Amino acid sequence: ALQLTESGGGSVQAGGSLKLSCAISPNRASLFTMGWFRQAPGKEREGVATLTSGGYTAYAEFVQGRFTIVRDDPANILYLQMNSLKPEDTAIYYCAATSRPVIRRQLRSGEIDYWGQGTQVTVSS
Numbered sequence: 001a002l003q004l005t006e007s008g009g010g011s012v013q014a015g016g017s018l019k020l021s022c023a024i025s026p027n028r029a030s031l032f033t034m035g036w037f038r039q040a041p042g043k044e045r046e047g048v049a050t051l052t053s054g055g056y057t058a059y060a061e062f063v064q065g066r067f068t069i070v071r072d073d074p075a076n077i078l079y080l081q082m083n084s085l086k087p088e089d090t091a092i093y094y095c096a097a098t099s100r101p102v103i104r105r106q107l108r109s110g111e112i113d114y115w116g117q118g119t120q121v122t123v124s125s
């Protein structure tokens with residue numbers, strides 16, 4: 001089993017940046033496809049970014065060009081760099097992982113094996 005622990009959320013003004021971290025335990029991140037999801041109040045959880053075990057990245061259209069997903073294998077941490085933040089990016093952000101094969105596409109919430117507890121991101125206008 002994996003344990004995922006997010007950090008780095010907070011409040012920022014529109015146009016600002018935040019970097020989310022997801023500590024992964026035990027050190028098996030390279031065997032899993034990892035991703036970030038988010039859930040805003042009253043909305044369904046949606047996929048934001050995916051990093052497959054083979055190194056392929058995929059992004060939701062609404063964050064394309066603004067967010068970057070990266071994994072630091074020696075440190076066993078997954079990051080989400082978020083730039084040019086907008087008020088509509090306000091949500092709880094979740095780190096997620098699956099052991100199922102995911103080939104060149106975004107993760108779907110229904111195929112997630114492990115979730116983190118979430119970290120709040122608030123973007124003010």
